[in-house]
Amino acid sequence: MMESISGDEFEISNEQESTAQDEKIFVAVRVRPLNGKEIAKGLIMGKLHSFSDTSDWECVNTTTIVFKNNPSERSTYPSAYTFDRVYGCDSSTKQVYEEGVKGIALSVLNGINSSIFAYGQTSSGKTYTMSGITDYAIADIYDYISRQIDREFTLKFSAIEIYNECVRDLLSHDGAQLRLLDDPEKGIVVEKLTEANLRDCNHLKELISVCEAERQIGETKLNEMSSRSHQILRLMVESSACEYEGSDSGRTLAASVNFVDLAGSERASQTLAAGTRLKEGSHINRSLLTLGTVIRKLSKGGYSHIPYRNSKLTRILQNSLGGNARTAIVCTMSPAHSHVEQSRNTLLFASCAKDVSTNAQVNLVISDKALVKQLQQELARLANELKTFHVSNDSTSLIKQMKLKLEKMEKEIEELTQQRDLAESRLDHLIRVTGTDPNSLPWVDPSQEITISPGDSYNDQSIEKTSRIANNNIIKVSEDSSNDNRNIDGTSSIGYNSTSNSENSHKEDQNIEKKLCIGKSITIKETRVDDSYESLKENTKDIQIMVEQSPCSSDSEISDSEGICLTRSKSCNEFTMNASYEKEIIAESTDNNGPETGNQDDYIQTIPKSKSEADVKTIDQQNSGIPVMDLDEKELEQKINSSDEVDVSDELSRFDPELVKKTVPKANEFIEPEENWFMAFEKQRREIIKLWHECNTPLIHRTYFFLLFKGDKSDSVYMEVELRRLSFLKNAPSRVTSARALNRERIMLSKKLLKKFSSTQREILFRKWGIPLDSRQRRVQLSRLVWTKTNDIDHIKESAEIVAKLVGMVELNQTPKELFGLSFLPKTDHFKTSFCRGTISFT
Numbered sequence: 001m002m003e004s005i006s007g008d009e010f011e012i013s014n015e016q017e018s019t020a021q022d023e024k025i026f027v028a029v030r031v032r033p034l035n036g037k038e039i040a041k042g043l044i045m046g047k048l049h050s051f052s053d054t055s056d057w058e059c060v061n062t063t064t065i066v067f068k069n070n071p072s073e074r075s076t077y078p079s080a081y082t083f084d085r086v087y088g089c090d091s092s093t094k095q096v097y098e099e100g101v102k103g104i105a106l107s108v109l110n111g112i113n114s115s116i117f118a119y120g121q122t123s124s125g126k127t128y129t130m131s132g133i134t135d136y137a138i139a140d141i142y143d144y145i146s147r148q149i150d151r152e153f154t155l156k157f158s159a160i161e162i163y164n165e166c167v168r169d170l171l172s173h174d175g176a177q178l179r180l181l182d183d184p185e186k187g188i189v190v191e192k193l194t195e196a197n198l199r200d201c202n203h204l205k206e207l208i209s210v211c212e213a214e215r216q217i218g219e220t221k222l223n224e225m226s227s228r229s230h231q232i233l234r235l236m237v238e239s240s241a242c243e244y245e246g247s248d249s250g251r252t253l254a255a256s257v258n259f260v261d262l263a264g265s266e267r268a269s270q271t272l273a274a275g276t277r278l279k280e281g282s283h284i285n286r287s288l289l290t291l292g293t294v295i296r297k298l299s300k301g302g303y304s305h306i307p308y309r310n311s312k313l314t315r316i317l318q319n320s321l322g323g324n325a326r327t328a329i330v331c332t333m334s335p336a337h338s339h340v341e342q343s344r345n346t347l348l349f350a351s352c353a354k355d356v357s358t359n360a361q362v363n364l365v366i367s368d369k370a371l372v373k374q375l376q377q378e379l380a381r382l383a384n385e386l387k388t389f390h391v392s393n394d395s396t397s398l399i400k401q402m403k404l405k406l407e408k409m410e411k412e413i414e415e416l417t418q419q420r421d422l423a424e425s426r427l428d429h430l431i432r433v434t435g436t437d438p439n440s441l442p443w444v445d446p447s448q449e450i451t452i453s454p455g456d457s458y459n460d461q462s463i464e465k466t467s468r469i470a471n472n473n474i475i476k477v478s479e480d481s482s483n484d485n486r487n488i489d490g491t492s493s494i495g496y497n498s499t500s501n502s503e504n505s506h507k508e509d510q511n512i513e514k515k516l517c518i519g520k521s522i523t524i525k526e527t528r529v530d531d532s533y534e535s536l537k538e539n540t541k542d543i544q545i546m547v548e549q550s551p552c553s554s555d556s557e558i559s560d561s562e563g564i565c566l567t568r569s570k571s572c573n574e575f576t577m578n579a580s581y582e583k584e585i586i587a588e589s590t591d592n593n594g595p596e597t598g599n600q601d602d603y604i605q606t607i608p609k610s611k612s613e614a615d616v617k618t619i620d621q622q623n624s625g626i627p628v629m630d631l632d633e634k635e636l637e638q639k640i641n642s643s644d645e646v647d648v649s650d651e652l653s654r655f656d657p658e659l660v661k662k663t664v665p666k667a668n669e670f671i672e673p674e675e676n677w678f679m680a681f682e683k684q685r686r687e688i689i690k691l692w693h694e695c696n697t698p699l700i701h702r703t704y705f706f707l708l709f710k711g712d713k714s715d716s717v718y719m720e721v722e723l724r725r726l727s728f729l730k731n732a733p734s735r736v737t738s739a740r741a742l743n744r745e746r747i748m749l750s751k752k753l754l755k756k757f758s759s760t761q762r763e764i765l766f767r768k769w770g771i772p773l774d775s776r777q778r779r780v781q782l783s784r785l786v787w788t789k790t791n792d793i794d795h796i797k798e799s800a801e802i803v804a805k806l807v808g809m810v811e812l813n814q815t816p817k818e819l820f821g822l823s824f825l826p827k828t829d830h831f832k833t834s835f836c837r838g839t840i841s842f843t
């Protein structure tokens with residue numbers, strides 16, 4: 001729970017936070033007084049009509065504004081509009097700030113991002129209102145900070161303007177256009193933006209004056225000092241508890257508050273803008289139109305596409321509008337009759353904004369939580385891999401293979417842990433901000449939660465838990481006899497005998513016999529004193545691989561004379577029997593297809609006989625971290641196709657209820673095998689994972705696919721595409737090799753070609769062709785000429801001859817096109833231009 005920050009004058013309570021989840025954007029409307037011109041106009045009109053005609057709007061109470069004139073228009077437009085607050089002509093900016101905006105602006109002190117906007121037509125009072133609000137907020141923030149003795153604050157300030165769709169740093173004088181970047185953590189960030197470290201309140205005010213001076217301002221008919229750009233001032237506040245005795249050990253709060261003064265919408269007919277002003281006006285209107293569309297779509301809710309990317313403004317404000325920030329919008333308007341249409345538009349915008357809730361935050365939480373879960377699963381998978389090496393028959397390469405694999409996994413785990421931690425911290429923050437109850441979120445399945453602590457990713461209990469099942473996939477190694485336990489049959493053994501972090505009750509099941517069948521079976525028992533990753537690594541260094549042969553005849557074994565032979569130890573059997581397991585599945589290692597079938601992704605799972613809650617719970621705990629789909633295919637198929645009373649949905653439900661809905665038929669419904677998407681999906685999923693390993697697919701790419709791995713049938717096309725892509729990639733190395741050979745051949749030919757000619761000949765030629773005289777570049781260019789003609793080795797020689805002919809016959813009066821019979825364009829600009837213009841001649 002966030003700590004409450006309270007001061008004498010204000011208090012940001014937990015109550016405010018807890019309502020954040022369903023909080024709407026705070027929308028206020030402020031009507032400015034008629035200005036001199038409008039009054040004058042009114043007076044002129046007043047002679048004809050009445051003075052009051054110039055003021056069309058009236059704030060009837062603190063929340064409602066009504067249109068009071070022109071009955072004929074009432075029929076098509078609403079006459080009354082209600083908002084969180086409305087402020088009439090006589091209200092002060094202080095009032096606007098105090099009654100609503102203040103609470104949101106000062107959220108920043110509680111570590112909650114916030115944004116305050118001013119929106120309205122040109123000359124309606126946006127800058128007037130925003131500058132006042134900014135001043136009051138800054139004063140309050142510094143006042144609050146000065147009274148905190150137990151927290152240290154660091155404040156930073158940055159400022160940008162968006163002028164004609166270009167982002168500029170208002171604290172930098174170079175006027176350079178800045179780029180917007182998508183940061184997975186921070187959202188949209190402005191590249192190379194100055195962030196000034198603030199000394200005190202006066203320093204901040206100084207910088208704000210600099211921004212005012214830097215901002216694009218121009219004169220229009222409606223406003224002598226019209227802002228021609230959108231301005232965003234950002235104040236970043238970071239605080240942590242001071243470290244002194246008895247202090248709350250320094251929780252850091254960091255957030256920022258944006259003060260956004262938008263440029264005003266305008267009509268060229270009213271502003272009489274031309275030239276630069278007109279161009280500015282059209283950019284302003286266009287970006288405000290996008291802002292309006294975004295607000296309208298957000299107000300409708302649902303999952304329709306929100307066109308944030310259609311303007312720089314909406315991209316930058318994305319988080320404030322639909323993300324993780326508290327937001328207040330002050331819509332300013334003129335009461336003058338001459339601006340009635342613009343005022344109506346402003347009120348319509350405000351009405352839409354009123355309906356925009358911060359539900360989007362929950363969506364963010366959902367996606368983040370999903371990401372964390374996926375990363376956890378991936379972590380668990382990697383942890384399993386640590387103990388389930390796929391072993392080739394070549395025992396001498398085993399250790400190398402293991403070491404490499406371990407190193408790779410170590411890196412992957414580290415990377416994943418970092419990613420997960422980042423996602424988790426972001427999620428925590430979002431949950432905190434939105435006040436979302438994590439348990440109420442749809443993805444949360446406590447039985448599948450994995451508790452892998454950061455920095456301890458390969459040595460903790462959770463990994464032990466998940467790896468326990470995977471231990472059935474056996475490393476086929478023998479070992480130095482000094483290091484082992486001898487089995488009764490005299491074969492060497494290395495046992496998994498974890499004594500490090502695991503509970504005593506877990507020890508037994510980690511004692512696993514491992515067997516390798518190479519022609520004949522080899523029984524190896526592995527005794528590992530320390531189950532940690534480090535020790536496993538250590539062991540792999542010391543173990544000397546020896547393959548012993550023994551008949552593969554034990555009852556407890558499921559073996560194959562050609563493939564990998566896997567068995568469970570007695571202790572393991574005992575464990576599973578105690579857990580009332582119906583069957584121990586030895587995955588595909590029993591398949592006759594040889595070692596390939598026993599790949600590392602073939603996790604082994606057990607299915608409980610009893611469906612009592614206790615048993616299911618036990619299994620869930622055991623299976624935590626095993627990817628959701630890792631049911632044994634054959635067993636599942638049997639169950640689905642069998643006509644007995646086995647309720648498959650019951651078995652599946654502990655994995656993924658959504659999936660069960662999709663894959664398991666209603667009672668007595670017959671499943672066509674070919675319609676069994678689940679089976680097909682699971683097969684594809686395994687295939688993809690296998691190919692990922694083979695193609696060394698980067699982890700970041702793999703993580704995108706976890707969403708697909710939920711098993712949604714509509715994702716099948718993506719699965720297929722990925723499969724095809726990977727299959728192609730798998731063969732890519734050979735293509736690359738042949739392409740390289742081809743290139744080498746081409747370069748050699750080019751070199752040879754060059755040697756044939758005298759230096760004078762070459763120079764004439766190169767000058768004519770615009771080929772650089774620098775030797776390296778020249779070679780490249782000439783090679784390129786050869787390449788344009790040739791696509792394979794066989795054609796190179798032929799092509800080289802043509803080039804040679806060309807080079808040798810400088811008097812030849814032919815265009816390159818005629819010579820080569822194709823329209824190649826070497827990339828030298830000069831050559832390209834000359835060629836296109838037909839000015840190259842060889843005479």
Ligand SMILES: Nc1ncnc2c1ncn2[C@@H]1O[C@H](COP(=O)(O)OP(=O)(O)OP(=O)(O)O)[C@@H](O)[C@H]1O
Pocket residue numbers: 031032033035120121122123124125126127128129223225226227228262263264265332
């Ligand atoms: N509530 C108010 N009370 C008194 N004067 C005001 C009020 N609001 C605005 N004004 C005056 O109206 C004029 C225009 O205001 P301002 O420049 O803030 O408008 P704007 O909406 O920012 O216009 P633009 O979009 O063209 O920049 C200024 O001279 C300002 O002092």
